[in-house]
Each structure stands twice: as structure tokens, then as C-alpha cells.
Amino acid sequence: xxxxxxxxxxxxxxxxxxxxxxxxxxxxxxxxxxxxxxxxxxxxxxxxxxxxxxxxxxxxxxxxxxxxxxxxxxxxxxxxxxxxxxxxxxxxxxxxxxxxxxxxxxxxxxxxxxxxxxxxxxxxxxxxxxxxxxxxxxxxxxxxx
Amino acid sequence: xxxxxxxxxxxxxxxxxxxxxxxxxxxxxxxxxxxxxxxxxxxxxxxxxxxxxxxxxxxxxxxxxxxxxxxxxxxxxxxxxxxxxxxxxxxxxxxxxxxxxxxxxxxxxxxxxxxxxxxxxxxxxxxxxxxxxxxxxxxxxxxxx
Amino acid sequence: xxxxxxxxxxxxxxxxxxxxxxxxxxxxxxxxxxxxxxxxxxxxxxxxxxxxxxxxxxxxxxxxxxxxxxxxxxxxxxxxxxxxxxxxxxxxxxxxxxxxxxxxxxxxxxxxxxxxxxxxxxxxxxxxxxxxxxxxxxxxxxxxx
Amino acid sequence: xxxxxxxxxxxxxxxxxxxxxxxxxxxxxxxxxxxxxxxxxxxxxxxxxxxxxxxxxxxxxxxxxxxxxxxxxxxxxxxxxxxxxxxxxxxxxxxxxxxxxxxxxxxxxxxxxxxxxxxxxxxxxxxxxxxxxxxxxxxxxxxxx
Numbered sequence: 001x002x003x004x005x006x007x008x009x010x011x012x013x014x015x016x017x018x019x020x021x022x023x024x025x026x027x028x029x030x031x032x033x034x035x036x037x038x039x040x041x042x043x044x045x046x047x048x049x050x051x052x053x054x055x056x057x058x059x060x061x062x063x064x065x066x067x068x069x070x071x072x073x074x075x076x077x078x079x080x081x082x083x084x085x086x087x088x089x090x091x092x093x094x095x096x097x098x099x100x101x102x103x104x105x106x107x108x109x110x111x112x113x114x115x116x117x118x119x120x121x122x123x124x125x126x127x128x129x130x131x132x133x134x135x136x137x138x139x140x141x142x143x144x145x
Numbered sequence: 146x147x148x149x150x151x152x153x154x155x156x157x158x159x160x161x162x163x164x165x166x167x168x169x170x171x172x173x174x175x176x177x178x179x180x181x182x183x184x185x186x187x188x189x190x191x192x193x194x195x196x197x198x199x200x201x202x203x204x205x206x207x208x209x210x211x212x213x214x215x216x217x218x219x220x221x222x223x224x225x226x227x228x229x230x231x232x233x234x235x236x237x238x239x240x241x242x243x244x245x246x247x248x249x250x251x252x253x254x255x256x257x258x259x260x261x262x263x264x265x266x267x268x269x270x271x272x273x274x275x276x277x278x279x280x281x282x283x284x285x286x287x288x289x290x
Numbered sequence: 291x292x293x294x295x296x297x298x299x300x301x302x303x304x305x306x307x308x309x310x311x312x313x314x315x316x317x318x319x320x321x322x323x324x325x326x327x328x329x330x331x332x333x334x335x336x337x338x339x340x341x342x343x344x345x346x347x348x349x350x351x352x353x354x355x356x357x358x359x360x361x362x363x364x365x366x367x368x369x370x371x372x373x374x375x376x377x378x379x380x381x382x383x384x385x386x387x388x389x390x391x392x393x394x395x396x397x398x399x400x401x402x403x404x405x406x407x408x409x410x411x412x413x414x415x416x417x418x419x420x421x422x423x424x425x426x427x428x429x430x431x432x433x434x435x
Numbered sequence: 436x437x438x439x440x441x442x443x444x445x446x447x448x449x450x451x452x453x454x455x456x457x458x459x460x461x462x463x464x465x466x467x468x469x470x471x472x473x474x475x476x477x478x479x480x481x482x483x484x485x486x487x488x489x490x491x492x493x494x495x496x497x498x499x500x501x502x503x504x505x506x507x508x509x510x511x512x513x514x515x516x517x518x519x520x521x522x523x524x525x526x527x528x529x530x531x532x533x534x535x536x537x538x539x540x541x542x543x544x545x546x547x548x549x550x551x552x553x554x555x556x557x558x559x560x561x562x563x564x565x566x567x568x569x570x571x572x573x574x575x576x577x578x579x580x
Contacts, residue, residue: 024483025493026325026476030207030318030374031272036216037185037316041461044182048459052520058460059520062175070226071181077218081274084320085487085494127176129226169338170348171331171470175463175519182461186316193314197375203315204375229465230342230349320497321562326506327479330472348465360516361471367508371564417466419516 017053018089018109019046023082033081039116040074043106046090047120054141062127065135069122072101076118086110094142100124100131102144162198163234163254164191168227178226184261185219188251191235192265199286207272210280214267217246221263231255239287245269245276247289307343308379308399309336313372323371329406330364333396336380337410344431352417355425359412362391366408376400384432390414390421392434452488453524453544454481458517468516474551475509478541481525482555489576497562500570504557507536511553521545529577535559535566537579 021042029035048058061067082088088108095103100123108116124134166187174180193203206212227233233253240248245268253261269279311332319325338348351357372378378398385393390413398406414424456477464470483493496502517523523543530538535558543551559569 024480025319026327026479028320029315030322031213031215032320033215035316037182040182040185044461045459057520068176070176070178071223073222075220078216081215085492169335170464171334171472173465174460175467177465180461189316190314202375230347321503321505323505327472327475330475334472358466360466360468361513363512365510368506371505
């Protein structure tokens, strides 16, 4: 228990490199802010890039393992808005793994400001949509499980 | 108290007309499903259309009242996927109002299947982003508050 | 020859029903206008809807015929901008058919104003991307060829 | 005349650094390819980044000069499709400048393959949409005019 908590804290300290996003015109809306749904695209780019850095690609997962990840749930809080041409840093922390589910904590930061935080639950499914256990090599690559 | 609860129940029964969405190619991804971020666009179309039906437009809110709504948080659960050319029904129930915040419960349904449910919190802000009390005419139009 | 020309003229007169689009926040950008790439989405919705009205769906084309349409080229001119909450009418005229290629003329209109005109060339391809002759039942449904 | 042509040729040789794009899930569609409208987003990111590298930002243009660029026309040819996780190189060559109009030639390349080529015409307008001459400092920064 104690150990688990300590490991979790450590994981937060040794967090992965952030993924950097520049805000382009396509991301903004008439309010002059980044349109709320587009943050989910940023978060997905960051999750995918984390996998790429670990040597895992969606294309290989699909072709070789006949697997893909789908989003099960997203709990997102918008603290402050982002604007055109902002440079955003996206942090992604893979968390607890249970069966087919993989939890990730993500945040979007600009300078010292936390703009967005999100709890994502992903499910590993076959190409037909059947949930299956997250393969060990993915858990291992993400250093979880 | 009793009355309040009854009114709430009634409100759930006399729910607003659903907003209907057809799934186009733009909404899908390589997995053959609707891309997860695009459901947030559907939900926003449904919320905006609910306002239009009540005689409120974003353009008027912006120009006459110098107000807009921004999303504060979104808690969304993806139960089942939607596919190309599906016809989706989106239900939107405005809920509790407190100060600048407006809660809405939304769901996306295909036939008898619940695909997505979402709890949205919107904030009424000035064009500079300062939160302000939701105007009475909006609360009244939405039959809440 | 003469007949062909006459038939073409007639076809322009008896144009198909327009597809109606409402502009939502997702479609706009920081300039307060509809973001230029989003008009291509509107045009695609109109082309797909034209097929649906003729009894043809992309899903059936994919599953039963192992065919899909991809865009070969797009020549689009933006005459006037569209704004949030505008109601747009999209006209689609299937034109000359030659082998795997299908040309369509499209326009986006608001009230009396022509906002956008576009010449699209689509190619009928197998799911692996090989161009194939447009099936006769599609040419027939679209009343061309 | 001779000089002009020579300068143009030189300009093609000393082309700007390409802008690199990774294809994410958001960019793909049910056909497994990048959705056609999304290439226009890539092209816009490349044009904006070219401006940034020259020290010009849209935000400053809007706030200080009350100017923005809008797309007047786009002539785009799709030669080959792009797929999930492709790395794409986008080349942008600012071309002839005449009054309020700025022409740019763009191409999207993957390895040795030309995927997309596009001729874009942009117009410099006030925030109210009135065309105005492209400011000298922009022509100078882009090395045209």
C-alpha cells in the first residue's frame, strides 16, 4: 500500500516529456479562444506521441495485433482559455491498468498556468470493438501495470 | 422542497425535442467510428439549437449583451460507438443554475441504444472572459433557476 | 450534340434540392468567420446527402461493392464570408462522368448572396485505392453519364 | 523581365524550410486516409509558421494593424493519399503579390512522393473584411513584391 503510493508519487515526479502544441487558426472559434472540443484533439496527439516514443504505433497495433484503443470516458475541466499562437505543453501520465482499461491523467499548461486537466479512460478493443486485456508489451512500455 | 423535486421530475418527462445529427465522413476516423472529440461538437450543436428554439442566438448575446458561454467542464462517457451514416438523437436537459454556471445533462441515442452521456457545466462570461450571472431572460427561456 | 447540350441546360434548370447547413461555433475561427477548410466539409455533406436521396449510401458502397469515392481535386473560390448562425444553402450539380471520374459543380448561397463556388473531381476507387469505372447504377441514380 | 524570371527561379531553389506534420487519428476518416479537408488545415499551419519564422504573428497583425488574411481561392490536387502516422513535409513558396492579394504555391510531400499540390490566393483585409494593400513589411519579410 505504502509502496504503491510511493511509486505513484515517484511516477508523478519522473513525468514524461511534455508534448508541445502551437495553437493555429483552425483551433480557434468566434470567441477568440480555442474551441473546447479541440483540446481533446491535443490530448490525443499527446497520448499517441507518448506511445510513439515508446516504440508503439497505432498502425502496427492495428495491422499486427488487430487492436486499437478507444476512449471510454473523459472528465475534463477547463480552468483558463488558450489563444491563437499560444504554445501549450501537454503532460500525460499513464496510471492504473485494469484488464482492458488504461487510465491516463493529462494536463495542458501555458507558462505557469494550468489551462486544462483531464482524466481519460481508454479501452483496448479488437477491430470489431470487443474489449481485450491491454497487451503486456504496452503496459511494460508505459511502465505501468 | 417536495415541489422542487416534483418539478424536476416533470422536467425530465417533458424533455426538450431531440436534436438530430447524421454522421458524415468528416466525423469518422481510421477506426471506422465517430472520432471521440466530434461528439462534443454534436453536443454543442444541440445546446445551441435549444437556445435558438427559445429565441436566443449567440450572435445577439455577443453583440447586444456582450456575453458568451464557455464550457467549464465536461464529464462524458462513451457507451457504444456511432458509425458512418448513423442517425443520432441528442437530448439536452438544462439543469441547476447557480450564479454564472449552468449545468446541462446530455445524451446521444441511436434507436434504443444510449451511445453517450455527458454532464456539461457552462459559464456565462463577458467577451473579456469575466464570469457574470446568467441573465434572467435565459434562465426563463430555458425554464430553470 | 445539340441534344446533349440541351439536356445539360435542362439539368442546370432542374437542379437538385439544396442541402441546408446552419453555422455552429465549431465552424468559426478567431476572425469571426467560417474557417475556410470547413466549407469543404459542408460541400461533402451536400454531396453525400445527394447520394442518400438517390438511395445510395457510403456504407453499402464500401461493404457490398468494396468501393469508395475520394476527392481528386477541388477548385474553390471564396466570394463572401459566412458567419455564426447563418443558414446556408448548398447546391450540387453532378456533371460529366468519364471512366473513374465524376465531376460536380457546387455552390454555397446565403439569401441572394453567392458565398462559395467549387468544382470538385471525385474518383471511384477500390478500398485499396485502385481507380475503377463509376458503377452504372450510380451514374443512373445521379442522372448522368 | 529577364531579371524577374531569374529571381523567380532562384526563389524556387532557395525554397523555405518545410513545415513537418505528423498524421494523427483526428486527421483520418473511415476510408483509412487523411480526410480531404484536413490537408487545408496542414497548409494553413505551414503558411502561418512561415510568417512566424519571419517574425510576423496573426495576433500582432490583428491587434496592432487591425488586419488579417483570408483565403480567396484554393486550387488543390490530391495526387496520393496520406495515412495515419505518416510524416509529411509541407513546402510553401510565396509568389506574386498584387495589391491586396498574395499568391502562394504549396505542396505536401512524403518521402519521394508528392501527395498534394495547391495554389492559394490570400487577401489582406481589415477586421471588417475590407481588402487593403499587403503591408510592405510583410512583402519584405516574405521576400516578394
